[in-house]
Amino acid sequence: MNTENDPDKFRIIVSDWIEQNYPAELRQAPGADGQDPRQSKPYEQAWLQRMAEQGLLAPTWPKEYGGAGFSADQARILSQEQRRAKVRAIPISAGLSLLGPVLLEHGTPEQKSQHLSKIARNECFWCQGYSEPGSGSDLASLSTRAELIGEEFVVNGQKIWTSHADDADWMFCLVRTDPEASKHEGISFLLIDMKTPGISVSPIRLISGPSAFCQTFFDDVRVPKENLMGHLGQGWTLAKQLLQHERQALGSIGRGDARRALTLPELAAQEMGTDDLGRIADPGIRTQVAQCELDSLALRTTMSRSADEARAGQSGGHIASMLKLYGSELTTRRHELMISMRGADGIGWEGPGFTPAAMRTTRQWLRAKGNSIEGGTNEIQRNVIAKRVLDLPE
Numbered sequence: 001m002n003t004e005n006d007p008d009k010f011r012i013i014v015s016d017w018i019e020q021n022y023p024a025e026l027r028q029a030p031g032a033d034g035q036d037p038r039q040s041k042p043y044e045q046a047w048l049q050r051m052a053e054q055g056l057l058a059p060t061w062p063k064e065y066g067g068a069g070f071s072a073d074q075a076r077i078l079s080q081e082q083r084r085a086k087v088r089a090i091p092i093s094a095g096l097s098l099l100g101p102v103l104l105e106h107g108t109p110e111q112k113s114q115h116l117s118k119i120a121r122n123e124c125f126w127c128q129g130y131s132e133p134g135s136g137s138d139l140a141s142l143s144t145r146a147e148l149i150g151e152e153f154v155v156n157g158q159k160i161w162t163s164h165a166d167d168a169d170w171m172f173c174l175v176r177t178d179p180e181a182s183k184h185e186g187i188s189f190l191l192i193d194m195k196t197p198g199i200s201v202s203p204i205r206l207i208s209g210p211s212a213f214c215q216t217f218f219d220d221v222r223v224p225k226e227n228l229m230g231h232l233g234q235g236w237t238l239a240k241q242l243l244q245h246e247r248q249a250l251g252s253i254g255r256g257d258a259r260r261a262l263t264l265p266e267l268a269a270q271e272m273g274t275d276d277l278g279r280i281a282d283p284g285i286r287t288q289v290a291q292c293e294l295d296s297l298a299l300r301t302t303m304s305r306s307a308d309e310a311r312a313g314q315s316g317g318h319i320a321s322m323l324k325l326y327g328s329e330l331t332t333r334r335h336e337l338m339i340s341m342r343g344a345d346g347i348g349w350e351g352p353g354f355t356p357a358a359m360r361t362t363r364q365w366l367r368a369k370g371n372s373i374e375g376g377t378n379e380i381q382r383n384v385i386a387k388r389v390l391d392l393p394e
């Protein structure tokens, strides 16, 4: 895409491109095609492909790494035009949203040329190997061991809650390389090809049904030493940097679910009926829906302001914890409201009388409980805010 310097001309180029390329199917409400809105569709993939061909999945990355080479201002114009055209957010791999920015900054030239273009083209699927059975909130206590023997690390141990490990091509993984060093300093950051012999993955079933969760086991897995990102013992610093991206991305969940068939007000009108003025009939529900919508709008506005500040280099890093905490609490509130609107049927699971749409609401409510845990629990976010933002004593 032409990176025209005049912002007004650039805006027209971007908006014309979206108009010509955004698939008609995605302009309809999710679910209008009669298919499960949670499943990936060929037209969604086609849209990602078109975006990727222009570098628009990673707009500020250099063109040589599959990005569009946009300046921060141009990237902001792109996201404004996407919002204006009501372009839906489609879930993308952890490679693009989490690993990419850190790899761009800390990867070796070889690592960047091996991985970044594939990530930017959405061709390579990454998973995140952080949590272990004994190390979640206290992640720095992790014990998966990587011993440097000759030209290779030999990795032994176990990761848990590894989302999509069974589909992933690669994992970015925290390992302990120095058991004698203090717990934060003995950690390194490895890029691991999931096809390497010795890796086994087993899926985990959740309360909401089959899930993307897996356990990942490492049994004498040999990883070339060139796959170390950063230097030996720098893993904790890189991990924290990556978590900021994760928390920011997770906060955006509270803005609403792009794959939901009906918006919250539409769902409320359907469930509760409407009065003569076309308003949601139940005044109590109406107030709660209005509050959720206003809070979502406030979150969206704060997120875009914070993104602008980050692009201008003015970001206080821990804003991500605040957005993640608020976004996940808002998500919980939205789901609880949806469930309560369905009265006694709200906890329907299966069997006669429960439509697939109703069961989806129940399962999404259960799945949303995970938002307060993934990427660091809400209690941990509160600790971070207390310490780093409010400067409260330990």
Ligand SMILES: Cc1cc2nc3c(=O)[nH]c(=O)nc-3n(C[C@H](O)[C@H](O)[C@H](O)COP(=O)(O)OP(=O)(O)OC[C@H]3O[C@@H](n4cnc5c(N)ncnc54)[C@H](O)[C@@H]3O)c2cc1C
Pocket (backbone or CB within 6 Å): 127, 128, 129, 130, 131, 132, 133, 134, 135, 136, 137, 138, 160, 161, 162, 163, 164, 370, 371, 373, 374, 375, 376, 377, 378, 379, 380, 383
């Ligand atoms: C949907 C989802 C997706 C995930 N995907 C991944 C993934 O892809 N890769 C990955 O590596 N991990 C993943 N995780 C794991 C996630 O990062 C951990 O579950 C999380 O960090 C919490 O760790 P834990 O489950 O061990 O809980 P624990 O750390 O055992 O915490 C248990 C409870 O104690 C509280 N607690 C713990 N320490 C403190 C403290 N210091 N102060 C106050 N309260 C505290 C916690 O808030 C929590 O309520 C995912 C989790 C979920 C839910």
